[in-house]
Amino acid sequence: MSAALLELDRVGRTFGGVRAVHDVSLKIQEGEIVGLIGPNGAGKTTLINAITGVPPPTSRRLRYRGTAIGHKKPNHIAALGLARTFQVVQPFPDMTVLENVMAGSLFAGGSASMADARDAAREQLEFTGLAPLADRPASKLTLANRKRLELAKSLAMRPKLLLLDEVNAGLNSAEVNQALELIGKIRARGITILIIEHLLKVVLTLCPRIVVLHHGELIADDAANDVVRDPKVIEAYLGSKFAERYGARHG
Amino acid sequence: MIYLQYAANGIILGGLYACIAVGFSLTWGVLNIINILHGAFIVLGCYITYFAHQLFGIHPFVSLPLAGLMVGILGYATQAGIINRVVGQSVLVTLTLTFGLDLIFNNALILGFTANYRQVVLANPLGTVEVAGIFIPLDRALAMVLALLLTFGLYIVLQMSRLGRAIVAVRFDREAASLMGVNVMRTYAITFAIGAFMAGAAGSLLSVVFPIAPITGHLFLSKAFVICVLGGIGSVPGAAIGGIALGLLESFSASIVGPELALTVAFVVLIALLAVRPQGIMGREDMH
Amino acid sequence: MRRNFLILLIGLIVLAPVPFLTDTYVLRLGTTALMYVSLSLAWNMIGGFAGYPSFGMAAFFGLGAYASGILQVNGFAGPVGWIGAGLVGLAFALALGAVVLRLRGHAFAIATLVVAEVLKEITNAWNSLTGGGMGLNMPYQKMDPIAGARIYFYAMLACATISLAATILVAGSKLGFALRTIKQNEDAASMVGVNTTTAKVIAFALSGALGALVGGVYTSWINFIEPADVYDPLFSIKPIVMVLLGGSGTVFGPVLGAAAFLLLDEIVWRNFLETHTGILGLVIVLLILFLPKGLGSLSWPRLLQRSAR
Numbered sequence: 001m002s003a004a005l006l007e008l009d010r011v012g013r014t015f016g017g018v019r020a021v022h023d024v025s026l027k028i029q030e031g032e033i034v035g036l037i038g039p040n041g042a043g044k045t046t047l048i049n050a051i052t053g054v055p056p057p058t059s060r061r062l063r064y065r066g067t068a069i070g071h072k073k074p075n076h077i078a079a080l081g082l083a084r085t086f087q088v089v090q091p092f093p094d095m096t097v098l099e100n101v102m103a104g105s106l107f108a109g110g111s112a113s114m115a116d117a118r119d120a121a122r123e124q125l126e127f128t129g130l131a132p133l134a135d136r137p138a139s140k141l142t143l144a145n146r147k148r149l150e151l152a153k154s155l156a157m158r159p160k161l162l163l164l165d166e167v168n169a170g171l172n173s174a175e176v177n178q179a180l181e182l183i184g185k186i187r188a189r190g191i192t193i194l195i196i197e198h199l200l201k202v203v204l205t206l207c208p209r210i211v212v213l214h215h216g217e218l219i220a221d222d223a224a225n226d227v228v229r230d231p232k233v234i235e236a237y238l239g240s241k242f243a244e245r246y247g248a249r250h251g
Numbered sequence: 252m253i254y255l256q257y258a259a260n261g262i263i264l265g266g267l268y269a270c271i272a273v274g275f276s277l278t279w280g281v282l283n284i285i286n287i288l289h290g291a292f293i294v295l296g297c298y299i300t301y302f303a304h305q306l307f308g309i310h311p312f313v314s315l316p317l318a319g320l321m322v323g324i325l326g327y328a329t330q331a332g333i334i335n336r337v338v339g340q341s342v343l344v345t346l347t348l349t350f351g352l353d354l355i356f357n358n359a360l361i362l363g364f365t366a367n368y369r370q371v372v373l374a375n376p377l378g379t380v381e382v383a384g385i386f387i388p389l390d391r392a393l394a395m396v397l398a399l400l401l402t403f404g405l406y407i408v409l410q411m412s413r414l415g416r417a418i419v420a421v422r423f424d425r426e427a428a429s430l431m432g433v434n435v436m437r438t439y440a441i442t443f444a445i446g447a448f449m450a451g452a453a454g455s456l457l458s459v460v461f462p463i464a465p466i467t468g469h470l471f472l473s474k475a476f477v478i479c480v481l482g483g484i485g486s487v488p489g490a491a492i493g494g495i496a497l498g499l500l501e502s503f504s505a506s507i508v509g510p511e512l513a514l515t516v517a518f519v520v521l522i523a524l525l526a527v528r529p530q531g532i533m534g535r536e537d538m539h
Numbered sequence: 540m541r542r543n544f545l546i547l548l549i550g551l552i553v554l555a556p557v558p559f560l561t562d563t564y565v566l567r568l569g570t571t572a573l574m575y576v577s578l579s580l581a582w583n584m585i586g587g588f589a590g591y592p593s594f595g596m597a598a599f600f601g602l603g604a605y606a607s608g609i610l611q612v613n614g615f616a617g618p619v620g621w622i623g624a625g626l627v628g629l630a631f632a633l634a635l636g637a638v639v640l641r642l643r644g645h646a647f648a649i650a651t652l653v654v655a656e657v658l659k660e661i662t663n664a665w666n667s668l669t670g671g672g673m674g675l676n677m678p679y680q681k682m683d684p685i686a687g688a689r690i691y692f693y694a695m696l697a698c699a700t701i702s703l704a705a706t707i708l709v710a711g712s713k714l715g716f717a718l719r720t721i722k723q724n725e726d727a728a729s730m731v732g733v734n735t736t737t738a739k740v741i742a743f744a745l746s747g748a749l750g751a752l753v754g755g756v757y758t759s760w761i762n763f764i765e766p767a768d769v770y771d772p773l774f775s776i777k778p779i780v781m782v783l784l785g786g787s788g789t790v791f792g793p794v795l796g797a798a799a800f801l802l803l804d805e806i807v808w809r810n811f812l813e814t815h816t817g818i819l820g821l822v823i824v825l826l827i828l829f830l831p832k833g834l835g836s837l838s839w840p841r842l843l844q845r846s847a848r
Contacts (some may be wrong), residue, residue: 074729078729080733094725103716108732346648350823354820355817359817514660515657525642
């Protein structure tokens with residue numbers, strides 16, 4: 001069997017004794033797009049944080065393309081080709097849109113000079129449709145465009161694996177559709193994606209495979225259609241009463 | 252046996268340090284402001300006590316409330332009139348502002364009282380007692396007891412009173428406290444005044460222990476910082492424990508490297524602690 | 540970057556003949572100005588570019604002054620002392636930076652403030668090397684006063700040139716870009732691959748080396764140093780105020796800020812000898828309260844509008 005692109009082996013993260021993520025084992029193969037879902041507070045963002053090293057996991061068995069990364073610093077992990085977006089967008093507010101994206105290409109995307117980085121950044125701005133806003137300060141963008149900027153910045157890092165944290169949160173349905181289209185285009189470039197998503201509709205459209213986190217533990221990892229029928233998942237999402245009723249009707 | 256003597260000296264010193272640090276720590280924790288003036292407040296407290304003793308023969312421990320109150324009122328005015336205008340701005344802005352104020356105060360102290368070192372020489376010192384081979388200077392020991400009582404008193408006020416609850420509420424969530432009817436700006440000014448009161452009172456107590464001049468203000472400020480890092484910011488018990496830890500450290504290290512390198516030793520220990528704990532001793536700082 | 544170097548070159552051409560056109564009084568002023576220009580640029584590396592509020596310039600200045608002084612007392616020539624000072628400052632800043640740059644915000648600021656206090660204590664205690672509280676006299680050199688004044692003007696001009704050239708290079712480089720991202724959002728910077736630790740330590744080391752170099756030249760210029768003088772916290776606060784005045788994180792802001800500040804200082808100093816520091820404090824307070832973004836924020840139309848209201 002070929003080595004997975006990303007492999008988590010019993011990864012955990014505790015905060016002052018509280019287990020936010022516990023014993024999560026997971027493999028992501030090159031070229032996949034995997035949905036990561038779970039109720040609020042399930043530990044989804046904590047898991048992505050642990051993968052990218054801020055803050056690092058408390059149990060560190062993480063391998064990316066066969067190399068252990070559990071002890072590496074965030075900037076090393078980024079340089080290896082593992083990029084992420086933040087649920088709460090994290091732009092460099094007083095820098096322009098172009099400069100924000102340049103940061104990605106300059107420090108993790110392998111651009112040799114400032115001029116190269118600028119060219120690479122312009123390319124990503126074209127790709128994400130932000131080109132007309134290149135010279136605007138990042139703080140002046142709308143939420144939808146700031147989410148886009150997060151994507152452009154991550155893409156400028158030339159990632160092999162992209163971790164998307166709630167890229168659609170707070171967007172209206174037209175904006176969601178545009179974002180979906182963009183994610184499709186990223187997929188077409190051959191980039192592997194792990195996506196945290198609140199909207200089940202979006203996950204089901206995008207992801208053949210879904211993993212479910214609940215109370216910090218992995219409770220399901222299966223084909224999308226099976227996962228949504230899994231009683232454990234339904235219970236996690238909707239509570240036990242609903243699961244019983246749902247089970248009675250469909251069982 | 253000599254070690255017990257060092258320990259006793261260290262604890263006496265540490266009690267005074269706790270009193271120095273607790274006000275500084277409170278201001279830092281609640282207002283998120285480093286008060287460079289804290290050192291000048293201590294010096295002012297010391298000078299008030301010194302002149303009360305010199306001119307009217309008032310015993311330092313009697314003039315302590317007066318010194319605390321006068322410095323406290325000055326603190327209230329400073330915060331309400333000036334520092335409140337920059338609360339919430341960047342470290343650089345708030346720190347530079349209190350630095351500027353410190354220059355003004357220092358200059359005023361030198362103009363008013365000259366740059367001379369002052370120390371109260373008591374007319375009727377209590378002397379020294381020997382307990383199981385340990386010598387205890389009674390005036391200093393009494394100063395320490397008063398310092399710890401003041402620190403404990405502050406703890407009680409913060410824990411029990413309405414004012415204390417308002418201060419704690421503002422510290423944790425300024426917006427929420429404001430919605431619940433707490434006057435945030437006034438609470439800031441009162442908190443700063445309490446910090447200044449503690450500094451003035453500490454200066455009063457220190458006047459019988461150390462010679463103090465305007466130039467020593469920054470030394471006390473540095474010590475207050477070290478104590479805060481050792482004990483945790485904004486916590487009264489933390490300042491007490493950190494103060495006693497620093498007192499012990501100084502007392503023991505003085506026997507090895509001499510008392511003139513006290514701050515250096517404390518700082519080296521601090522740096523060593525930081526080096527082994529990469530996340531920083533004060534992980535909480537990141538949460539602001 | 541090319542344009543910036545051109546401005547630097549023009550500045551040098553304008554300043555080069557100054558020592559032969561003026562008297563010692565003006566030369567002393569000019570040397571002081573160049574010293575503060577250098578210190579402001581040095582502070583701007585870590586405080587302006589990286590946004591780390593260092594209050595430690597006095598520590599590097601004093602350390603450099605003593606390194607240079609000790610070398611000269613032991614028979615080395617002035618310029619050897621200056622370079623030695625720069626190297627000592629560099630080494631000290633690297634070691635110190637590796638630890639204190641883990642702190643952020645207030646804790647970093649006050650930790651750097653304490654460093655000068657600590658070095659002062661060590662200098663006072665280490666009598667055999669530093670002369671302790673009595674200070675250190677430089678070896679006597681037979682020199683015409685005006686020739687000496689010219690030499691130190693040029694020496695400080697060299698410091699300022701090195702500082703400005705370093706600033707221009709950093710501002711236009713990958714390092715400068717990394718520092719800007721750190722200033723804006725350090726966690727996000729490390730997520731896009733910036734090695735934040737390395738970038739910060741380099742900036743701090745450059746800042747420290749430049750500060751110490753200036754301190755080293757100061758020793759030769761003044762001929763006598765003592766702990767309370769060279770570790771004076773004013774050496775920490777003045778460069779900050781100058782940079783804030785001229786524009787933090789810019790290339791020429793610190794230069795303009797230092798010039799504007801010293802102009803003010805000169806007027807104040809002449810008239811109020813005893814209350815000089817107090818009035819300096821007042822100026823700082825007023826500046827922070829009314830002009831927090833520096834002189835650049837003085838927009839005349841807006842001011843007129845305000846006064847019209």
